[in-house]
Amino acid sequence: MIELPLILLITALLGSILAGLSCSTIGVFVVRMNLVSIGYCMSHAAFAGAAFGLLINVDPMFGAIVFSIATALFLGPLSEKAKLESNVVIGFLFSIMIAFAFIFLNMIPGNAATGAALSILWGSIFMINLNDLFLLVLLSFVMLLFFILFYKELTAMLFHRKLAEASGVNTKMFFFAILFFVGFTVSVSLKLVGGLLVFALIVNPTSTAYQLFFDFKKISLASPFIGVVSCLLGFLVSLEWNLPIGAAIVVVSSLIFAFSILFSPKRKKGKKPLFS
Template sequence: MSPWDFLADLANPDLAFLPKALAVATMSAIMCGVIGCYVVLRGMAFIGDAVAHAVFPGLAVAFVLSGSLVLGGTVAGVLTALLIAVVSQNRRLREDSVIGIFFVAAFAVGIVVISRAPGYAGSLQQFLFGSITGIPDSDLYVVAGTGVLLMLTTFLLHRGFVTVSLDRETARALGLRVFWLDVALYVLVTLAVVMAVQTIGNVLVLALLVTPASTARLLTERLAVMMWLAPSIGAAGALVGLYLSWSWDLPTGGTIVLTLAVVFLAACLLAPRHGLLARLAR
């Protein structure tokens, strides 16, 4: 399928789910790209994986009760993030240990809940790997509204996030409330993950959070540029991935992730300062 045919399908009223899927995928990629910059700077990719698993019981409960998947996933993810932030204050426990305990427990709860629902196998596959056909119009507005809220919050807390990411002790010495900044970041990660999980799936959503930001990290030394570059890479990957998946009848989530992975590998090889070829040329 040519790009022109793809554009024609996007404009086809009989394929109304396709532009909705593109809109949700693009907005989710932008949100994940922005928040992913802080995740990569702090070396906390594990928290993204934890949140992706933590939202699963909320999605499962919402599915069983025929409620909003977005609302269910958000509530479950935020509660788990708050628990992780609180329990992690115990200095005898490492943060990664606390995260591991909670995200495995949360995911197990989701498995148990969804197993009690009719159509267990199909619904589980939809949660784990995403679905471009099941996005209601209401969720499109929820994703857009959440995106605006997330961007505004990020703008207001950007300086604190960066300071904590670079040096937590310095942040404390400057009088910043590190605990509440951690909580805010966990909540923002949760919101970004919940918005993305419908299209790309629970299993693959970590890639949307980490891969564009990691690619941008290889391409620039400036944080401001990275904050613009990461969501742009994510949005482009979502567009190209959806086009390829629609053209060749491939799973949307997996195709988007593979597209972003190819871009990352190209950056690893060709980045002007940090790429493999640049290092060999020195």
């Protein structure tokens, strides 16, 4: 097992808990609204942003955050204006972001920068610092507050957007807010889980919760809990077997999801569901 200095251990643990909490909280919306591929899109936007940061000599993480959030903010109005499914717009943005990333990397002299840009895609526990923790705390707090304060509007929209609009809910505003939170969550979780794997942390815990409960309230509570547990277990596995933390977290959360499918009370016939 890898032995880490105490401060690094605490920072990494807190980072894991907060990343698990924020990713799997926003996952509740992403899964229900069929925005699963948004994770791919955001992570590639982050990659392009990191490459751009390196090109103009600023922190690649800053570039990654700006590009992810800009993508999120662009995605909503574009899909609304063009009357396109979000997934169609995501597909379009996904390819254009990868193209940008290659162009930016190609413009940087030498190969050293490529490694730095790629580290955004893999993620590393050693990259987490106090500033990142502060951002994660801020994000988790704001997102939970948003979720609690607008719970009834959000659930009405998640049930059926048109009906929510018909009841006097400004669904466009909430849709854009959700996309913004997805972009922000992906950006600040990049260092820990990595851009390529962050969407799994968004989707897996929520998908697990969906297997277990029929009540959205319970799903909303269970998803962050499963997300935090996945991150902590992944963190331990990563230390124990010297594996990349992002990959370990994703494997753990995927295993939990696989077990939830096997033992889902929703799939039992003739028996009263355990968690109805």
